[in-house]
Amino acid sequence: MDFLKFIRFSVKQIVFGSSTYYMWLAILLAFVLVGVSGYQQQLAHGHIVSNMRDPVPWGMFIGTYAFLVGVAAAAMALAVPGYVYHWKPIKEIVVLGEIIAICAVVMCILFVMADLGRPERFWHLLPVVGTPNLPTSMIGMNVMILNGYLVLNIVIVTYFLYCAFVGKPYNKFIFMSLMLFSIPAAISIHTTTAFIFNVLPSRPYWNSAILVPRFIASALCAGPALMVIAFQILRKTANINIREEALQKIAEMISIVLFVNLLLFFAEVITEFRSATAHTVHMQYYFRGIEGHVSLVSWAWTGALFNIIAFFLLLTPHLRQNTFLMNLGCVLVFVGVFIEKGIGLVLPGFTPGTLGEVYEYVPSLAEVMIGIGIAAVGILLFTVLSRVAIPLTFSEPYESGDDTRFENPRAVIREI
């Protein structure tokens, strides 16, 4: 059975490695344990160990969730130039983008699970065994679509790597259909995530149609920005050939989408402040603070500033061509979008609350610990998956060489 061999190869790739690799795994596992211990506290005492309360019922978990759904767009950002326009330098790295998407979605699911008050009842959400409120509940829809997207990406990546492993060309029809289908699927996960927020008339800060395109735009900034950084790290650590022009193209694409994101954001700010209804209070809280409650103000301006600086860094060709400035731009976009989505989306929506209560939320130690743990799980997953993917997708010789079939399967992929 070729597939069993493929599994065995994958396990081998994951289990055996250099001492640096083991060291890296150990560090990540230590952070995972930090998360486990935070979660243990939460299981024992309830969500009281977080700083969320009735006026701000969602905090860091859901904020990061909204951000990470965006990161999962990384896959789409590569699938379009790679498989719609067949641009070769990017086609080579699409699978890595899909792997980032898998990791991001897994982290999303973990954040949602960490947020649930009764995690053992998650099955109530599922069809057949549970009673999902579909399609009325946007969380219900989102859970379905997110899990579907996860499965889709796992299938694409497994199929692609398996074909590379056995050295056969993949079935073009199946693979292209899956790949093309993953593009609208990626859009739908952002759309339904935005719908979770913007279908609530009780929260005027979110109740705006522009939130949906803003979600897609910011997603297409953060995901690719992470990739540009991650690919350079892989280029160093795994010694693989990712072409500079691919990174440049991604960076250029980020600048264009970032422009759209800034424009939509600007439109929202102007609409809010110029109409100055009672509903403007949330935006006011975010950018100016109300009644001395100013804990988010510096975040708000930092985020906006980061995005604007990054826009110019990535837009101007001779700045972008400087690797340092390009990386700086990507880091600024990533952090900027994290502030915009992770902090600036959820918290101002709840502050002040529906009855006017101002509760300033700052994540608790337990929340941060759980967040670190989940981030470590994501990075760990990316590490092990790329250990399997890289020798199969890039032309560097495969070292162990105990199976002659591994010797040159890559040639096939290159041809397609």
Next chain:
Amino acid sequence: MGKKNDREERGGTRRDFLKLAATGAAAVSMAAPQAAEALEFDLETFLQKHFRRMSDEELEALIQRLERKYEQKYGKEFNVKATGPVDDVLFGYGLDVSRCIGCRRCVHACVEENNQSRDPEIHWIRVLEFEREAVVRGVNLEEGDAYFENPVQPAPGKMYLPIACMHCEESPCTNVCPTGATWEEPDGIVAIDYDWCIGCRYCIAACPYGARHFNWSEPTLSAEEINPDIHIIGNKPRTKGVVEKCHWCMQRVRDGRYPACLEACPVGARKFGNMLDPESEIRYVMENKRTFVLKSELGTKPKFFYFF
């Protein structure tokens, strides 16, 4: 390494593995009850069906089980009910804003009747205090203060607005619930199945009236404090990690009694009844008073009417 050795080697690993697995299983079986206790986890609740999907027999079995469980836990007799809605009844609530003095007796009567946690304190009714001068330009809930403290109620120059669940006809909370754990009963009460709620708090985000409250920790409730007359989707004691809110004292009103908040009101500001009965007090209020609902622009159609 010879073949025989190899096999022994593997046998050894397998034995080791089995030993390890056995130790692991023993450790888990010892740790599991503790973990289950920490989670307030019991298998019967875990496997319990949605309230609305239970047959009469299953409901009867659940009532028996809960009575046993609570009697054991609190050491007194319990009357667990699953009374259904009465035909041709649609409940409505009225509150006379010109009478309310902001004494918060309703808040505390509610806590005692409905077994809310005493620590941390959960209040289903919130009384907002407004400057009368500010209200001249319309009621903006953001200007209300829920934490007022005055030597005497009512304080001069103030007005009061008690707010709890509005039992909306177009309830945003039931729409957003991903598991259908909250719904509107035929008699108009918006109920929650506390054993079905997964604690995602989407309903708290969706409610425009701040009516829903989450059990951020295990609720504290002593045996003396607990009200043993309970309804499964009403004032049944909650666990941590689920959402709760006003259910118009389902355990009382379906037996023909008034809600506890109404009985506690010293000025008679609260009116409750069947909106389909032309003789009811609530119908009198609706037909003869100037009524308004909160945040009518959101289209939630509350069944809680303020009047003056």
